[in-house]
Amino acid sequence: MIKFENVGLRYGMGPEVLRDVSFHVPKQSFQFLTGPSGAGKTTLLRLLFMSLRPTRGLITVFDKDIATIEVSELPLLRRRIGVVFQDFRLLDHMTIYENVALPLRVRGREEAGYRSDVLELLKWVGLGDRLHALPPVLSGGEKQRVAIARALIDQPEILLADEPTGNVDTPMAKRLLRLFLELNRLGTAVVIATHDLGLMDQVEARRMILSEGQLEIYE
Amino acid sequence: MRPMAPIVPRSGVATQALILVIAIMSFLSCLTVGAVSLVNKSATTWQSQISREATIQIRPGDGRDMSAALDAARAAALRFEGVRDARIIGNEETIALLEPWLGSGLGLEELPVPRLVVVTIDETAPPDFEAMRGAIREAVPYASLDDHRAWVDRLVGMARTMTFIGVSILGLVLAALVLTVVFATRGAMAGNQHVIEVLHFIGAKAGFVARQFQMRFLLSGIWGGMIGGGTAIIVFFLVNWWAARNIITPEGEQASALFGDFAIGAAAYGGVVAVIVLVGLLTALTTRLTVLQALRDIDDRRADPGRLD
Numbered sequence: 001m002i003k004f005e006n007v008g009l010r011y012g013m014g015p016e017v018l019r020d021v022s023f024h025v026p027k028q029s030f031q032f033l034t035g036p037s038g039a040g041k042t043t044l045l046r047l048l049f050m051s052l053r054p055t056r057g058l059i060t061v062f063d064k065d066i067a068t069i070e071v072s073e074l075p076l077l078r079r080r081i082g083v084v085f086q087d088f089r090l091l092d093h094m095t096i097y098e099n100v101a102l103p104l105r106v107r108g109r110e111e112a113g114y115r116s117d118v119l120e121l122l123k124w125v126g127l128g129d130r131l132h133a134l135p136p137v138l139s140g141g142e143k144q145r146v147a148i149a150r151a152l153i154d155q156p157e158i159l160l161a162d163e164p165t166g167n168v169d170t171p172m173a174k175r176l177l178r179l180f181l182e183l184n185r186l187g188t189a190v191v192i193a194t195h196d197l198g199l200m201d202q203v204e205a206r207r208m209i210l211s212e213g214q215l216e217i218y219e
Numbered sequence: 220m221r222p223m224a225p226i227v228p229r230s231g232v233a234t235q236a237l238i239l240v241i242a243i244m245s246f247l248s249c250l251t252v253g254a255v256s257l258v259n260k261s262a263t264t265w266q267s268q269i270s271r272e273a274t275i276q277i278r279p280g281d282g283r284d285m286s287a288a289l290d291a292a293r294a295a296a297l298r299f300e301g302v303r304d305a306r307i308i309g310n311e312e313t314i315a316l317l318e319p320w321l322g323s324g325l326g327l328e329e330l331p332v333p334r335l336v337v338v339t340i341d342e343t344a345p346p347d348f349e350a351m352r353g354a355i356r357e358a359v360p361y362a363s364l365d366d367h368r369a370w371v372d373r374l375v376g377m378a379r380t381m382t383f384i385g386v387s388i389l390g391l392v393l394a395a396l397v398l399t400v401v402f403a404t405r406g407a408m409a410g411n412q413h414v415i416e417v418l419h420f421i422g423a424k425a426g427f428v429a430r431q432f433q434m435r436f437l438l439s440g441i442w443g444g445m446i447g448g449g450t451a452i453i454v455f456f457l458v459n460w461w462a463a464r465n466i467i468t469p470e471g472e473q474a475s476a477l478f479g480d481f482a483i484g485a486a487a488y489g490g491v492v493a494v495i496v497l498v499g500l501l502t503a504l505t506t507r508l509t510v511l512q513a514l515r516d517i518d519d520r521r522a523d524p525g526r527l528d
Contacts, residue, residue, distance in 0.1 A: 051420070051517075071518055072424075079422035089417050093228040102226070106423040111223060150421070 001025050001158055001189060002048055007057030009043060017043050019213040021057070025158065025191060030184045032200050033193040035210030041193040042086070044210065045162050048191065049083050050074055062157075079107065082151030082188075084161040088143045090135040090150075096122065097131040100149045107154065118153060125149045125179060140167035144176065158189040165196055173199055227414060227435040233407040237436075237502075238443040240403045244396040245447025245498050251392045252490030253455055255385035260484055262378030267342055273366040275305075275336040275355055285334055288359045295358040296338045301346035304339040338364075396494075397501060404436055404505040408513075415513045429510040433503045440502025444495035451491055 002025040009018045017040045025031070025048075033041050046052040047059060050066050059066050061077055069077070090099050097118060104114045122128050125145040135143060144164060151159055161180070165173035177199060184190045194200065200207060207218045275292045279285060289307045296305040308316070313334060321330075340346065352364045411432065418428045 049420070051520075074518075075419075075422045075424045078420065083420060085420075089413070089420070091226075091228075091414060091417060094224045098224050101223075102417075103421045105223070105226070106418060106421055106427060 001027055001062060003058075003060045004047070005058040007047065007054045007059060009040075009047065009052065009055050016055070016213055018047075018054075018210075018215075021215045023208060023215060023217055025189055027157070028184065028187050028189055029206065030181070030190045030203070031192070031206040031208055032203075033191055033208045033210065034195055034197075034200065037195065039210040040213055041195075041210055042162055044215075045083075045160050045191070045193050048160055049081060050077065079103070079154060080157045082154075082156035082159040084144070084147045084151045084159070084164050086162040086166060088135075088147040090143060090146055092135050095132045095134060096127055096138070096146050099135065099146055100153055103150060103154050114153075121149050121153055126175070141169070141172040141176075144168055144172075145179075148176070148179065152183065152188075156188060158191065159183065161190070161192045163194055163196075164192060165194060165199055170198070174202070177202060225435065226418070226431045227411060229435075233410045234439055237403045237407040238439050238446070240399055241440055241443025241498055241502065242446035242450070244392075244399045245444045245494055246450050247447075248389070248392050248396050248494045249448050249451030249487075249491045250454065251385075251389045252494060253451065253487040255382070255389050256484055256487040256490060258381045258385050259378075260486075262374070262381055265374050265378065270345070270367065270371045271340055271342055273338045273340055273348070273364060275338060275362055275364050277334045277336070277359060277362045279331045279333065280361060283361065288362065289334055289336060291358045292355050292362045293336050295354045296336065296351060296364075298354070299346040299351050301341045301344045302338055302351075303341050306337045306339070308335040308337060393497075396498065400440065400498060400501045401505045404440075404502050405509050407436070407439075408432065408506060408509045412513065415510060416517065419514060419517055425511060425514045428514060429507045432506045432510045436506040437499055437503035441495065441499040443502075444498035447498075448491040448495045452488065455487060 004024075005022050007018060007021045008016050010016045021044070033044060035041055043052065047054060048061075050061060053067060062080060064073070064077065091102070094102070100122060101111070101114060101118045104118075105111075119128065119131070122131060125148060127142060127145055127149070130138075130142065133142075135146065138146065144167060148161070148164065151161075159180070164176055164180075168176065173196065180190050180192060181203065192199075209216045209218065275296060277285065277288050277292060293305045293307055296302055313332065317332065348364065348366045348368075355362050355364050415428055415432075418431070
């Protein structure tokens, strides 16, 4: 699905943040992306999500070289990828229901056609009784689950989550992890960027460890 | 279920400030449009009033039969196409005209006072003044025709200058309006940057994002324009009302002498509508360009990671 070959990236004239990074995210796979703070996890996620272009190397997303792809094609590729941002990026003037339904509105779908899907998904993430709440009154864990639901509503082929348990307590982290595993079982590839060793120890999954800009993979 | 919230937040302080700024600038623009229209209309009226008449002047002299000369000059003038009427200013009227300067009890026989024939001209098809001048001189050699050309030319020059100054001021006010709308819209947009980014990252196409903002700000622009334009129309009505009520007072006569009936015409109201439409379109266009620029910036950062940090 997503393939990196000898990818390098530097910001401006600075040193390379990522060096010769090569890996492949297969369909329906589950992996953790980890490493010390500042190792480049978020940068790597941004490359995966095409919000950055590498300084060198080749990245193919759904068999398309992102260095040569037309800008107008990017939205269509992004619709196949769900992203959970570390800072959630929810729209404060919209209710939970409206935030989760937003990707479908953007795709031009009628509300009557997706209402039941959104309600079901919100129940699945445990927010079925908070449909009309606005993000500013939610706890960190609730915001996180809204962000996850928004990323999943259009059944993406791959989910990228940046520190999804960074703002929640341990029981909530476990609950979110179960949610990701169930999602993966249903066929979505999952990449979770985290530095939470406790979280990773709970699952037998591939670990991609970034250290000083280089990537090591432990299957 | 309540109706879905709009993707772009309804209003914030920045949006309300934008509406207020647009309203003020629209009001000033509409007032300028009204003033230019009034000046233009008054100048046209002055010009047409003066060019509607010409005067035949017959100088007195020894042994001249003034009465016959007046009749002959009148008859000569009436023969021309484009002359609606020719009226001899009678003795009493002439004395009345001179009274402010020479006092009462004046006898026309005692003074060599020129006599006048007022010729009313069809403005739409004026006569050939040169030919008329020749014919009158032929009929009465000591008569002369004043077609008020010198006055009309001066008034036309003044009217053109006033209209030019008015249009220049209108141009400056409109330029200020455009810049204010552009900057105020960009300012209000800055508070919505996060909405643009979220829409971008969930796969919204540039056109979709631009449309959402365009609609929201088009409404703000039209709303601001309507407040400003509406206030200007109220002011126009008040001015007309004041002029109608004060037409017999010295102030009213002063205004009437300068601006005719002091009525703000259809052109001014049309101008107000044009300003409102212009403001709405400008706001929408600025919004669209700002959103597309913001999306281009996101893509530029993507292509040039050095711009990120």
